[in-house]
Every structure is written in C-alpha cells, then in structure tokens.
Amino acid sequence: MSAIVPAACKATAAVIFLHGLGDTGHGWAQALAAIRAPHVKYICPHAPVMPVSLNMNMAMPSWFDIISLRPDAEEDESGIKRAAESIKELIDEEVKNGIPSHRIVLGGFSQGGALSLYSALTARQKLAGVVALSCWLPLRNSLSQSVIISNKEISVLQCHGEADPLVPPILGSLTVEKLKMMLNPSKITFKTYPGMPHSACPEVRRNQDLFILELERHDSSGKRS
Template identity: 55%
Template sequence: MGDNSSKMAAPVILNATAKHSATVIFLHGLGDTGHGWASAMGNLSMPHIKVICPTAPVMPVTLNAGFKMPSWFDLTSLEVDAPEDAPGIKAARDKIHELIDAEVRSGIPANRIVLGGFSQGGGLALYSAFTHKESLAGVVALSCWLPLRSEFPQAALGNTATPILQCHGDCDPVVPFKFGQLTSSLIKKFAGNLEFKTYKGMMHSSCDEEMANVKDFVRQRIPSL
C-alpha cells in the first residue's frame, strides 16, 4: 500500500469566472468521487465563487465487506450505535482543514467559504466545521449524521453560530430520516443557527427542490462583493 492509501486524488475544481471572492468546498458520499457533485455544485455557483469537490482516498470499507472504494473514513455499519473510526474521521477532518487553510492563504477569508457534503461527506463537513476555530460562511449537510457525536458539545471549537442548512429525505433507506432528525436536535443544543429541511418521498439522493434550497443558501451566505 505505502503512502498512497491516504493520498487524495486531485480535487475537481471549477474556477471562478469573475474575480474570485468566495469558495464552496463540497464533499461527496461513500464510493463517489468529486466528479459526482461537480456539475450540481457548478449549477448553483456564481461567477465570483470557486467550487472545490475533492475526492476521498480509496480504502477498504468494512460496511461493504472490505471492498476498496473512495471513502473519507471507514464505516462499520449504519446503525445508531455502530463503532466509529475515530482516527480516520480525524485524519479526514485534517485534510478538509488543509483545503480551507489553502483558500485562506490564497486570500479568501474563512467567512467567505461554505463547506458542504452529502451522506458521509456531509457528516465530515459538520465535524470539520465544528472542529475548525475560524468561522465559515455556512455549512450544507445533506442526508447525513454527525460523526463522533458523543464528543459534542465539548469538541465544538468553532462555528457554533454559523448558519447550517441540513436537508434529508423522509424515505431515505441508507441514512434513515430519523438519524437526520436526531442529528438536528443534537446540534441545535450547541449550534442553534440550523435549519432542517425535509423532502417528502426523497430517498438517499437529492432533488430539484433541495438543490434550489442549497443554491439560495449559498447565494445568501456568500453573495458577490
């Protein structure tokens, strides 16, 4: 395996088409790549926004019988009390913080960066935001849960006042809707600026209405300067 096991492939980057003044970083779900969400994120972008869709490293995933696939961290099962891959979650979080820090170094302040993700990527977005000291512009959490939830609220170092848009389909067979509801009520105890949106009949996917809501959120949080 060597070093390659933890290296990420190059992210998909959609550069701003006007003066770059804000960035969206969006994290895909298990088994997907940055390409899976790039066009959807590009559609809701604006000329001043750069979109970064990183691809998770390929690793064996316990949940899927040890098959190797892009995954931000190992998943043992999707039960409420499943053991979690704490070292993997924290290593993935460090990679996301590096992406944020690189944007900040390039001149985009943290409060002009929206971090988002779907499913496992949405969970990582939430975890990365709450363990990041600098305030982001907003967080988009789609069809997901908060990893290592027992660490909170103590682990929340920042972004407890940052606007969060959490979305979930009420027919999700993979990450049950109830997980979304439990996550929302847990987060609201220490980060109250959260809006939870439900999509009737939506499974573990997205829909036009949800994408329109995400677009509105992004445009509100990082408008053109």
C-alpha cells in the same frame, strides 16, 4: 486532488463540497457549476480509496471507514479526525489563496455531509456555513460544546429524505437535535422531503443553491460583500 470549478472573475468566496461513499468530486462539481455565481470558486475533492467495513471491506473512495449506520454503531474515530484535518488543510489553502475563511461554505452529501459537519464544528477557521445533505453527525455522542472554537454561530442547512433506506431519517433527527444543543438554534434549518430516498431531488438542489448564494452575498458581519 479535487474537481475545481473556477470563479468567472476574481474569486472572493469558495464552496468546498464533499461527495458520498464510493463517488468522486466530478458529479458534484458539475451540479454546483450550474449555480455559477461569478465570484465563487467550487472545490470538490476526491476521497482516498480504502476498504469499507459496511461494504464487506471492498475498497472504494471513502473519507473514513463506516462500520454501520445504526444510531448506536461503533465509529472510526481516528479516521474521522484524520479526514477532518485534511479538510481543514483545504480551507487553509484557500485562505492562503486570498479567500477569507468566513467566505467559505463547507458542504457534502451522505458521508461527505457527515465529514463537513464534523470538520466545521471542530475547525479553528470561522466559516460561512455548512450544507449537510442526507447525512449524520459523526462522533455525536462524544462531542461537546467545548470542541467548538470558532463556529458557534455558523449557519447550517440540513436536508434529509424521509424514505432514505441507507442513512436512516432518525440519524438526521438525532443530528439536528445535537446541533441545536451545541450551536445557535436560530441558525439551523432542517428540511425533510416526503418520499425522497438517499438522493438530492431538484427541490433539495434549489434549497442548497439559495442557501449558498445567500451566504456568499454576505460576510460574517451581515454586511454586503
């Protein structure tokens, strides 16, 4: 299930945005609706409910299990890969609805941002870009360029608060270093925000909105759509 903000006219582009741990898609759907580009459909899926190791095995909406957020933490590899396949199925659904994959932006906050990055890197579909807010790249140490089939030239906006107590800023830095090794570095933008905790401040929202709107104005060849 997803919270959906339909396009005001015929949808020719889409944003799939993934919420963070313990959240739902509703709040982000409302935030993205404020952009209201008339031809863009916004899709904010809800994560399944499952026990999360990081939170004493309490059941909550989660895309995959999180054992720890230390840079060297063990990761739920099978859960991450399974969740990524579900996101790729969502992309396929929109392609069947008539929206080309290169007109689809994938994004997310925290755990959702982590999943959006991993899904984009491993997707066969060519995507417009990724918005990765306050997050990290899952399975970072085992990923190589060989897994990237269609998105070596993808545009990435990564934002992280310098005072984030939940997802340490070092995870953001390690992520952008890895992305620049695997992708075209000129297509990666990494913005940090002094004093910002684990949240998306108005400046982050503005940067995110501008990034999405700029991508949606252009197709993959850089021509006006």
